[in-house]
Amino acid sequence: MTVQHLPGTDRSETEALRGRIAEALERARRRTIGLTECLDEAELVAQHSRLMSPLVWDLAHIGNQEELWLVRDVGGREPVRQDIDQLYDAFKHARADRPALPLLDPAQARDYVGTVRDKVWDVLDRSPLHGRDLVRDGFAFGMIAQHEQQHDETMLATHQLRVGEAVLAAPPTPARGVAVTGEVVVPAGEFTMGADSDPWALDNERPAHPVHVDGFAIDAAPITNEQYLAFVDDGGYERPELWSERGWAHRMEAGLTAPQFWDQDGGGRWWRRVFGVMQPLRAQQPVVHVCWFEAEAYARWAGKRLPTEAEWEKAARFDPESGRSRRFPWGDGDPTEALANLGQHHLEPADVGAYPAGASPAGVHQLIGDVWEWTSSGFEAYPGFRAFPYREYSEVFFGGDYRVLRGGSFGADQVACRGTFRNWDHPIRRQIFAGFRLARDLRSDER
Incomplete structure (x- = not known):
């Protein structure tokens, strides 16, 4: 077999790209296996919440998307x-209806995804990694690695929703390194928003474009459990004047009284359920499992208010010294365990101040990892948007009842998380690993 190389590059650069692709695919598959092998067949086929698919559906869907794009399209x-394409088409069957479908059983699903992956290795070996947009710089392989990791985070959320003995384990989060309090002022000015040079950035991150942002102040850290508990203790869930009309209607209908998975014992002490284990509420941990209305x-x-999407990205990426936008708050280098809480290395957010090396140039901490952060912005296309490689990834969601989340959580992998990455969900959703930080307009004396 003759391995093809990128035009204008040497063999080592081409092989480095293949290695990066292989590592991303292998890392995602190890995680998928870990999230499914720990449960018996009954738990894999069960629907643990109507908000989520049975885990066995996610498993086979991962394989089906990999087959569609890498085996059939890229590999020809x-x-x-x-025969199973329609079963695993997410747009044809709502999550609540998927348990009734004639799905592959766990053994069949494992065999299927294994067969597909074997074929993908051969496709990767033979792909030129240049030419049409889908294969240039390994985009299709990167897209599939991101897709699997996104479903792994969804499966992790299903694990949090399931009731029963704990089956997941991970080391504790690192200790708080520095005290982080207060706000950071970001001066008015233009910055470049969106992706330009990242070859694996998805269509809704593109194109890069200039955006003027008025000066604003943003919290140096996400809102913590201690801060949110003060809102609960002050009757925040009993005061309709604090809620929007839609928010209060949802609070009443859903019976919201605290973040999801919080519980108060008879002595007034608050606890939080973390993947089947009840833990005392940690004061300095970012609050998680709150919806946009909360x-x-x-x-x-x-x-205060929630930051706009543009404000969040400027705080995370803009380097005032160089005048350019960076891939991540700390720079252009890939995340490490010293910079951000990503990749399910831990099973919860780390305390505020645990990752001082990951702060932005402005001094904003933990923008990447720990919790997805709600913004005030709806999910819309950037100027010059082009759907690629299919409309259903982003375009069909633009203008709907969604709010953008930024930054990634402890359950997001680095391949599917960067300074430009955009997540979105309905404002009532709490099962996702979402928290928030606040912003405000500057006073006249601060401008």
């Missing part, structure tokens, strides 16, 4: 299981 190979109400109680 014959289908492995064309974040909005807290912001009103605190006399």
Whole structure:
């Protein structure tokens, strides 16, 4: 077999790209296996919440997307299981309806994803990694690695929702390194928002474009459990004036009284359920499992607001010294365990101040990892947006009832998390690993 190389590059650069692709695919698959092998067949086929698919559906769906894009499209190979395409089309079946489908059982699903992956290794070996947009710089392989990791985070959320004995384990988060309090002022000015040079950035991150942002102040850290508990203790869930009309209606209908998975014992002490284990509420840990309406109400109680998506990205990426936008708050280098809480290395957010080396040039901490952060912005296309490689990834969601989340959580992998990455969900969703930080307009004496 003759391995092809990128035009204008040497063999080592081409092989380095292949190695990066292989590592991303292998890392995602190890995680998928870890999230499914720890449960018996009954738990894999069960629906632990109507908000989520059975885990066995996610497993086979991961394989089906990999087959569609890498085996059939990039590789030009014959289908492995064309007969199951409709079963695993996320747009044809709502999550609540998936348990009733004639799904592959766990053994069949494992065999299927294994067969597909074997074919993908051969496709990767033979792909030129240049030419049409889908294969240039390994985009399709990067897209599939991101897709699997996104479903792994969804499966991790399903694990949090399931009731029963704890089956997941991970080391504790690092200790708090520095005290982080107060706000950071970001001066008015233009910055470059969105992706330009990242070859694996997805369509909704593109194109890079200039955005003027008025001066604003943003919290140096996400809102903590201690801060949120003050809102709860002050009757925040009993005061309709703090909530929007829609938010209060949802608070009443859903019976919200505290973040999801919080519980108060008879002595008034608060606990949080973490993947089947009840733990005392940690004061300095970012609050997690709150919906957008709860974040909005807290912001009103605190006399502030949620940041816009552009404000969040400027705080995370803009380097005033160089005048350019960086890939991550700390620079252009990939995340490490010293910089951010990503990749399910831990099973919860780390305390505020645990990653001082990951702060932005402005001094804003933990923008990447720990918790997805709600912004005030709806999910819309950037100027010059082009759907690629299919409309259903982003375009069909633009203008809907969604709010953008930024930054990634402890359950997000680095391949699917960067300073430009955009997540979105309905404002009522709490099962996701979401928290928030606050912002405000500058006073005249601060401008």
